Amino acid sequence: MAATGLSHRVDSPYAWRLAFVSMFCIGLGGGAIYLPVVGLREIAAEFGDRRAVPSMAYMLGFFAMGVGGVMMGWLADRTSPRVPLLIAGASIFAGGWLASSGGELALYVGYMIPLGFLGNAATFTPAMNNIQGWFDRRRSTAVSIISVGPAVSGFVWPQVYRWLLPDVGWRETLVIYGVVAGTLLFLCAFYVRPSPVMRRVGKRAAEDLSVLRLPSLAIMGLLSAAGFCCCVAMAIPFVHLVAFCGDLGFAAARGSEAVSLVLLTAVASTFAMGRLADYIGPIRVSLLCAVIQIASLLGFVFVQSLSGIYTLSVVAGIS
Numbered sequence: 001m002a003a004t005g006l007s008h009r010v011d012s013p014y015a016w017r018l019a020f021v022s023m024f025c026i027g028l029g030g031g032a033i034y035l036p037v038v039g040l041r042e043i044a045a046e047f048g049d050r051r052a053v054p055s056m057a058y059m060l061g062f063f064a065m066g067v068g069g070v071m072m073g074w075l076a077d078r079t080s081p082r083v084p085l086l087i088a089g090a091s092i093f094a095g096g097w098l099a100s101s102g103g104e105l106a107l108y109v110g111y112m113i114p115l116g117f118l119g120n121a122a123t124f125t126p127a128m129n130n131i132q133g134w135f136d137r138r139r140s141t142a143v144s145i146i147s148v149g150p151a152v153s154g155f156v157w158p159q160v161y162r163w164l165l166p167d168v169g170w171r172e173t174l175v176i177y178g179v180v181a182g183t184l185l186f187l188c189a190f191y192v193r194p195s196p197v198m199r200r201v202g203k204r205a206a207e208d209l210s211v212l213r214l215p216s217l218a219i220m221g222l223l224s225a226a227g228f229c230c231c232v233a234m235a236i237p238f239v240h241l242v243a244f245c246g247d248l249g250f251a252a253a254r255g256s257e258a259v260s261l262v263l264l265t266a267v268a269s270t271f272a273m274g275r276l277a278d279y280i281g282p283i284r285v286s287l288l289c290a291v292i293q294i295a296s297l298l299g300f301v302f303v304q305s306l307s308g309i310y311t312l313s314v315v316a317g318i319s
Contacts, residue, residue, distance in 0.1 A: 010196055015134035018192065019145045022127035025188050026149025028181040029088055029123030031157040032096070032115045032174065033061050038161040038256050039170040040243045043107075051243060053104055058239050061111040061120065062231070068121025076126035082192045088122035089186030095119055096178015100171035123185070124149065133195025140274060148270050154263030162256040226286070230319075233293050237300045237316065238262060241309075250306055258313045265317025293319035 009015075036043060036054035043054040072084045091114040099110025128146050135142045157177075164173040209216055237244070241262075242255030277285045296316040303309055 010134055010136050011138070012134075014193075015131075015142070018134060019131055019142045021188055021191055022131055023145050023149040023152065025085060025088075025185055025192075026123045026127060026146065027153040027156065028185050028188075029092065029120045030150050030153040031160075031177055031181050032092070032099070032111065033058060033065075033120065034154055034157045034259070035161055035170060035174055035177070036061075036111075037239050037259055038158045038242055038252075039165055039173070040240065041246060041252070042165060042170045047104060051240070053107070055239055057099070057107050057111040058235070060108055061116040062235070064112045064116030065120040065124075068117035069125040071117075072122045073125040073129055076129060080192075080194045081126040081130040082189050082194075084122035084126045085185055085189035085192060088119050089182045089184075089189060091115070091118035091122070091182075092120075092185060093178050093182025096174050096176075096182070100174040130192070130195050144271055144274055148267045151263040151266040151270065155260045155267070158256045158259045162253055230290075230293070233297060234316065234319075237297065237312075241313070244300075245306075245309065248304065248306075248309075250309075254306060254309075258309050261310060261313040262317040265314045269318045289319040 036058040040051055040054045043057075044051045047053040072087075076084050095110050095114030095118075098114060099107050101110075124146075127149075128143070131142050131146050132139055160177075161173055164176065168176070212219065214222075238259065241258050242252055245255035245258065246252055273285050273289065292315060296312050296319060299308070299312045299315065303312055
């Protein structure tokens, strides 16, 4: 028992394994959101060639993930980070079937509730909160591992979808995703333990907020607004990238490659920007990334060549 206790301490080998397992779970939970990106034209074709339908499913899934993340964080604080993962596994398993089972309403409800609010939301926020309590010395590195989970998801799943879509269609592809991701999430949940900080008895001392230049709620509101604007600017070209390549006469596979290139670049950029922030400060890094993002958005207005699309995908991934 003593050896078991030592193996589950802060900065232990288990903590590092948990960081990678958590990243894997985040990658599983976020997979559904990329099907409307890769299969936008296929999904739209079943709904009168209206691209607004898969775009709406994408938007509802992301919005519900954000709202659900608040609830899942609250639930993890009061129970265990394992509980949201169990919910995510069951919900994604059911959500893949629901979203693919009928018309527009089924697609929207499936993406919004089981895949977004109860599924994707239950992976990122609880994992991020939990892993910070497992590290003292290299907490930033552990957080970076968690942070690349969505990027890894965006790199891997579009390639899986590109392989499945021509043979089985988007509905069966979504069912396959639900079964695979839901089952793996449910199994991984049993490996997750609450951090020693969460298990510790007693209340933490109140933080000294007098050093802040604005009220903490105002700072949180500004950061949330900045995150919202960043995600909007990222999502507009990202969601339509595969269809955009098709409009320019390129194969859908090239668009899937561009999507994966965005996320692959984001994996490397997450660590690079984190290191840069140690030297010049996080505000300067945020402003630098905002300028890079503006440049990528302007570039997509004028780009016509495949090499230009790949280049802009790298630029967008950096920001």
